Amino acid sequence: MRTQVAIIGAGPAGLLLAHLLARGGVDAIVVETRSPEYVASRIRAGILESSSVDLLTSVGLGERLHAEGHEHRGIYLNWPGERHHLDFVDLAGRSVWVYGQTEVQKDLVAAGTASVVYEVGDTELHDVGTERPFVTFTDREGRPQRIDADVIAGCDGSFGPSRHAAPSESYERVYPYSWLGILADVAPSTDELIYSWHPHGFALHSMRSPTVSRLYLQVPNGTDPADWPDDRVWEELALRLGHGQDGWKLTPGPVTDKSVLPMRSYVQTPMRHGRLFLAGDAAHIVPPTGAKGLNLAIADVTLLSRALVALLKEGKPELAGSYSDDALRRVWRCTHFSWWMTTMLHASGDEFDAQLQLSQLRWVTSSEAGATGLAENYAGLAIGF
Numbered sequence: 001m002r003t004q005v006a007i008i009g010a011g012p013a014g015l016l017l018a019h020l021l022a023r024g025g026v027d028a029i030v031v032e033t034r035s036p037e038y039v040a041s042r043i044r045a046g047i048l049e050s051s052s053v054d055l056l057t058s059v060g061l062g063e064r065l066h067a068e069g070h071e072h073r074g075i076y077l078n079w080p081g082e083r084h085h086l087d088f089v090d091l092a093g094r095s096v097w098v099y100g101q102t103e104v105q106k107d108l109v110a111a112g113t114a115s116v117v118y119e120v121g122d123t124e125l126h127d128v129g130t131e132r133p134f135v136t137f138t139d140r141e142g143r144p145q146r147i148d149a150d151v152i153a154g155c156d157g158s159f160g161p162s163r164h165a166a167p168s169e170s171y172e173r174v175y176p177y178s179w180l181g182i183l184a185d186v187a188p189s190t191d192e193l194i195y196s197w198h199p200h201g202f203a204l205h206s207m208r209s210p211t212v213s214r215l216y217l218q219v220p221n222g223t224d225p226a227d228w229p230d231d232r233v234w235e236e237l238a239l240r241l242g243h244g245q246d247g248w249k250l251t252p253g254p255v256t257d258k259s260v261l262p263m264r265s266y267v268q269t270p271m272r273h274g275r276l277f278l279a280g281d282a283a284h285i286v287p288p289t290g291a292k293g294l295n296l297a298i299a300d301v302t303l304l305s306r307a308l309v310a311l312l313k314e315g316k317p318e319l320a321g322s323y324s325d326d327a328l329r330r331v332w333r334c335t336h337f338s339w340w341m342t343t344m345l346h347a348s349g350d351e352f353d354a355q356l357q358l359s360q361l362r363w364v365t366s367s368e369a370g371a372t373g374l375a376e377n378y379a380g381l382a383i384g385f
Contacts, residue, residue: 003029004312006135006149008123009156010039010116012104013280013297016061017153018114020305023059026312029147030116031123031137033160039118040105046208047193047291048104049380050094052298061107069099070207074375077365078196078242079358084365085192091368091375100208101294120145125152125165129274150275150312153304155297157281158266166273173339175263175287177201177346180217180225182233186253188213195289195345196241197357202289202346203240205250213253216261218346225258233258263287263342265335270324271300277323279304284331289345290338295380300327330381337377 005021007014010032018028032039048056048069056062073095074088089095108114119140127133135147154162188207196203201218208214215237219228234252243250266285271278280297303326307319319326344360347353364370 001029001145001147003027003147003149005029005151005153005308006031006133006147007153007155008125008135008162009154009160009280009282010034010036010114010118011042011155011157011280011297012101012108012294013301014153014155015105015108015114015116016298017155017279017301017305018116019061019108019111020059020301021308022113024305024309024313026309028115028153029149030114031120031135031147032116032118033120033123033156034118036109036116036118040102040109042102042105046098046100046206046214047295048097048099049291049295050096051380051382052295053097055298055302056104056107061104061111064103064107065097065099068103068209069097070210071095071097072192075192075378076190076194077361078194078245079361080198080242081245082365083194083242083245083248086365086371086375088375088379091372092379094375094379096291096379098207104294117145123156123161125154125161125276128152128165128276131275133275151308152276153308154276154278154282155280155301158285160282162276162278162282163268166268166276166278168268168270168273170266170268172267173265175265175342175346176221176348177218178221178223178263179204179261179288180219180223180228180233181257181259181261182215182217182237182255183208183257184213184215184253184255185211186213186251187211189249189251194241195341197345197347197361198240199347199354200236200240203237205237205241219260221262223260225260228258230255261288265339267328267331267335269328271327271331272320272324277304277308277320279327283327284335286335286338287342288338289341290334291378292334292338296331296334299330303327333377333381341374
């Protein structure tokens with residue numbers, strides 16, 4: 001096979017990159033180790049920044065988002081005895097949208113602009129430091145295949161082969177706690193997301209739809225979801241989220257999924273090696289507290305698509321040359337914001353830390369400058385920042 005861009009990974013980053021390249025007149029082939037059903041069913045991020053919504057809308061992917069997504073003006077910050085609403089629209093002029101990654105994936109598949117080879121194995125990247133890189137793999141029948149390309153785009157996450165094919169420096173922070181994620185068939189008990197600090201640990205009340213709630217509890221690393229029966233989950237959520245505080249009540253319901261999500265920050269730099277460009281989780285991971293993972297992937301591939309169209313259609317290499325630096329400015333800003341939100345809201349078990357966290361929360365909710373800083377970062381910086 002021959003194409004201009006070989007894309008590794010058919011998640012939202014890979015499919016959106018293929019979609020954007022097609023609109024710019026650049027051919028691409030996407031290879032993916034998993035089945036279409038598996039990729040489409042992964043439960044991941046659910047918050048889109050305003051810039052992500054604008055981008056998806058501008059490239060023909062916003063119809064269902066605007067019909068079925070839910071625009072939110074802000075969030076609640078909560079701790080025992082206090083709850084404060086931060087209105088992002090008033091503070092920063094931008095809102096966020098609740099629209100799950102699985103829904104973005106469905107929209108990209110329905111658009112049909114990507115040529116995808118699913119269920120491949122033994123994927124390897126070759127000669128990425130030259131102008132003639134290629135990809136080899138075995139197809140679902142076990143037959144060896146090869147794609148020759150002008151460029152390879154690694155959009156295959158933190159466990160794919162792309163990250164390891166790019167010799168570079170990495171920075172990592174592993175946090176001493178995880179999230180127990182709960183999906184429940186019950187209407188959300190709140191109109192906006194609740195981020196809650198509690199001595200027992202952090203809790204988050206999010207949502208996926210008017211009938212499905214997404215909730216999280218801070219738990220120790222290595223936690224087995226089986227140690228958290230439904231009754232224990234709802235009891236702890238009620239405690240940490242402030243059930244009964246100012247008349248607010250948490251409504252429990254049937255739990256349909258439980259999983260444990262480790263928390264870490266990771267940045268690989270540079271995000272380019274020769275004709276290999278990294279995007280999304282292949283280059284960086286952020287803890288989900290700041291709601292940045294999917295949004296960073298969208299920002300990455302937006303920059304990368306512009307760079308590759310300029311390189312391959314117009315013979316202009318400048319944007320490709322600056323892609324890594326341009327992307328990393330936003331990556332590090334979002335990495336810092338995600339770290340800041342995480343360390344402000346998660347209990348460490350140290351009373352000194354607890355008092356510092358409460359002081360920070362009181363400042364953010366009482367200072368217009370503090371609230372505006374959180375709102376600007378959470379609702380999203382312009383793509384290209």
